[in-house]
Amino acid sequence: MRKALLLTTLAVVLASGTALADTSAKRIALSNNYAGNSWRQAMLTSWDTITKPAVEKGIVAAADAFTTAENQATEQAAQIQNLILQGYDAIVINAASPTALNGAVKEACDAGIVVVSFDGIVTEPCAWRIAVDFAAMGKAEIDYLKEALPGGGKLLEIRGLAGVFVDDEISKGIHEGVAENPQFEIVGSVHGDWAQDVAQKAVAGILPSLPEDIVGVVTQGGDGYGAAQAFAAAGRPTPLIIMGNRQDELAWWKQQKDASGYKTMSVSIAPGVSTLAFWVAQQILDGQDVPKDLVVPFLRIDQDGLEAALETTPSGGVANVEYTLEDAQKVIAAAK
Structure with missing residues (x-):
């Protein structure tokens, strides 16, 4: 009986042309x-x-x-x-x-x-x-900024790991978005390696050479919290920093939102x-x-989804x- 069933099943598979x-x-x-x-x-x-x-x-x-x-x-x-x-x-x-x-x-x-x-x-x-579509992800950051900061202004770009496809594509999308929205200007760029400690050091290093009126920071993920720390350590106003779905970024964003109504968005793969x-x-x-x-x-997190995303993201982890x-x-x- 079992042998007959197996043979029947095999016959059906072969007749359908499906590989088993x-x-x-x-x-x-x-x-x-x-x-x-x-x-x-x-x-x-x-x-x-x-x-x-x-x-x-x-x-x-x-x-x-x-x-x-x-x-x-x-x-x-x-x-x-x-x-x-x-x-x-x-x-x-x-x-x-x-x-x-x-x-x-x-x-x-x-x-x-x-x-x-x-x-x-x-x-x-x-x-x-x-x-x-990493280029689209980068461009989405500028699309958000043009609504949040309609007057435009000067931007700092934090890139990822140099020479990696993902870094090149996200940066490409950011620059395409800026080209379509000339009210924005990228006045500085550093590599943060998608890590908050590296990003903090890189931003701290470039800040003295940048104008005071930075309105936004475009990022690639893992660098938003480090950027915020660098601006605070330098005694400079905190610009609108795009976040990258890391728990430390989301927690900092929630603190700022509760304290002052700080608004931004977060995006990453x-x-x-x-x-x-x-x-x-x-x-x-x-x-x-x-x-x-x-x-x-x-994966994108907007202002109204912040609390839900933070609740399900483990400490030290990433929204996933x-x-x-x-x-x-x-x-x-x-x-x-």
Whole structure:
């Protein structure tokens, strides 16, 4: 009876043209190029939160995470080559560079390994990409400022990690927004590495050379609280600082809102995008037809949603969304 049922099921699958795959023996690795800020730490935590139960349930055999010691494309390329040698079936990558890893990615693809890049994506055609429209995210900051500060004014830009695709794209969107709104002018730019302590030092270093009438600070995430601390330490008025969904930023914003009605907005990619990349890799290994390019929205918090976001964001963490298999299937279906 059982044999007959299995044969019937197989006949139905073959007749429908659908591949029946089993990923329980498949091993997926995460290659991460940097872990030096709260967003990356939250990203790694989300990966563990979702992948460990998947391993325990036998959905995949392993979902191991590896982070390079330095944010160097050469080091990450060597890491990917090592993962190829270790025989992983899929490699999920948050890449140090969109192009510098392409050789290692192609080696993985040629070895029959599925490669899914996210956040920091790669341009090698054999890989899959899960991207946020980071340029649109940067432009959204200027769109907010033109409503909040209709008179315009001078802006300070805090960028992320130099040379990384995400940093370039967000900055591109910010500058496009300023070009369309010439009432604003970027009078200074520093790299904050998406970390509040680095951003605080960088802003403190440039403030003496900037005019007194800075009206806004455009950011990339993880730098808003550091910027606020630098302005306060310098005894300068606090401008409108765009936040990046970190708990310390949201807590500071709430304090200022309660004290003086301070208004701003907060925007970033959810660290849990790593979990979407995991499920996408699992679905590809399962034989599903997945488009090479998938897009997910950025996570935005406005004034009226501040308290709710802060309540669900752990101390030292980042406002987040983690993805289920069903979420991944919906993203895949939407891209077709």
